[in-house]
Amino acid sequence: MMIGRLTQRASCALRIEARRCKSTAPLTSTQLPNLKRGDYSSLTDADVQHFERLLGAGGVLRDETDIAPYNTDWMSWYRGRSRCVLLPRTVEEVSAVMKHCFDRRLAVVPQSGNTGLVGASVPVFDEIVVSMRRLNKRFDFDPIPGILQCDAGLVLEELDTRLGEFGYMMPLDLGAKGSCLIGGNVATGAGGVRLLRYGSLHAHVLALEVVLPDKDGTVLECGPALRKDNTGFHESHLFIGSEGQLGLITQVAMTAVPKPNSVQVAMLGCDSFLDCCKVLGDAKRLLGEILSSFEMMDSETMRCLKENHGRHNVLSTPAAFNLLIETSGSSQEHDQAKLNKFLESCLEKGLAVDGVLATSVEQANTFWALRENATLALMDDGYVFKHDISLPLKHYYRLTEAVRERVGSLAKRVITYGHVGDGNTHLNVTASEFSQELYDRLYPFVYEWTTQHGGSISAEHGVGLLKKRYMPLGKSPAHLAQYGRLKRFYDPRLILNPYKMLTM
């Protein structure tokens, strides 16, 4: 896959069939032979015994079969060779573990749900995996201010369900919700389909409890769980999107949002991207506060869904761009009236060539299933070059057009779908198998084009291993040096999640 090519363009020694079976993913250290293991200690029996004393025998995994899923990422792109997975249950246990790892200079990979898409969650060499999944007891919710305080190891979907009983929900939603943990969501700076309406995690995180990889395993309480506090530096925000580089998040305090009583979903077909932009503008104006999602799928996406998954478009008129629009509000009457007015306006102005409105929850789910399955449908083509890019709206689709022209018939498909409401595009290029020629056509072109046009090469997924090489694009040396200083400040021995995100 891509990663191998980041550091060596010439060699093609890798088998790159669609790697969905975890046991067949080649070792990351083999894929990246130029990456050298850092000057860390190796795990000894004494270390293991110490961990067993701290966490109990059930908190230390040593058997290869048990460890395997922790060594491989969700996409099966990367595989490490860790020989030890730790499962602490309390922040005290996390702190004691980190203190020991600092003393012994042992490298650690903090792991949350292991659903990340940039290889930041799994070891490269033999780093110890510290999994947060057993830190899942505390769940305190105050329904009037809507403030949730919970352990970092709770599953996002479970949090959503439990909040549902109070008439609330999590402010973020993503495809991995059944497996991702809130701590990892914060460490990634996860976005998702609700970001347009509710904002990013920066809008919701009030406080974090973080364990630092220092000589004391310091437990840092970043902020009180209050909506307003200006008594210090808002340090918790630094940890949002920090990718396990600065500390291990053990508790999260954040606001939840009221669960809408009325959710309406519509699909619109537009002939040009310019029309999509106008529809977005009108949606913001006419739907106002009830607009909750605005997603786009181009005609190539729809073709892929039909060919690979047998999923048909809900629009009977084929359109170049398919927009999925969702509103969420507290009053069905009010929302339907606004939505009908908006949809009428789109038709009358000729911005949409066709549209459908879901009249039941099942229909709404069918519309969403198209968007949610786009990622999976692509995998069936064989090989996928994935991207998660943020661009100013006027350039959003120009990248797709530029890539389409550039790769020509080398690619099977060039498709784009994404959170167009936030300017976030998931450009995907597929082929039946990996080809160096196609790779070379794409990189560094895609990343350079993005940066030249004022965009970001990773809107939500992060940097990890996958985009490490291109992370510096568009950043000044002074800025990058600052990141290095921050990293050393929080992680003086560089034991936390090494080899990723930053070149130290």
Added chain:
Amino acid sequence: MRVLVGVKRVIDYAVKVRVKADKTGVVKDNVKHSMNPFDEIALEEAVRLKEKKIAKEVVAVSCGPTASQETLRTALAMGADKAIHVEVDAATAEKMEPIHVAKILAKLIEKEKFDLVILGKQAIDDDANQTGQMLAGFLDWPQAMFASKIEPDGSTHLKVTREIDGGLDTIKVKLPAVISADLRLNEPRYATLPNIMKAKKKPLEKKTPADFGVEIKPQTETVEVSDPPVRQAGIMVDDVQSLVSKLREKGAIP
């Protein structure tokens, strides 16, 4: 041929239904409602008959509270030509039974000439599966329930394939007739925007049960509504040893 389709506004199929604390019923406030799925199928079939030029007009009717209007608007957006709302207040709607609906529809059909009535086989809230049958009884019309296929057989009859326990049963019914739609009859269309816009201009008539000489007097009384018994929680064990000892405790293994 004029076709009458009955539609009912029910709690949406995908919603998790909750029992009210006082056990008198289920929570309906602020809960998503939609057209009964079997009624969507019935309506779709009627519209297809019109598109095939077998039917000339499709009229949708609903007996229910004010909000039933939304359901009728959806019916119009799916292709019905006209809608009739037999309105009752919320309290009366709770007490309404299939027999009342059947009586109202029978009177409606006697007043205006319909050649075919298609209903959903049952509503997903009461699962009664009675209205169609009673209606056919009141009208003394032939009935073909649980239809999975409807074909014209000349201009006077219909050939209907029905889903029954033993398999499929195909019968020939003379028009006018009452048919109830089963799941596999068709896949209902989506309400497209152009049709939703057109639906706004289609006529929606308001009536009351009194207009049909029907009094809503329930024959049944709901004594209690309660949840099915809660499934006992399982327990998580930390390792194989604990699993084995727990199983032994419960007598599952020697």
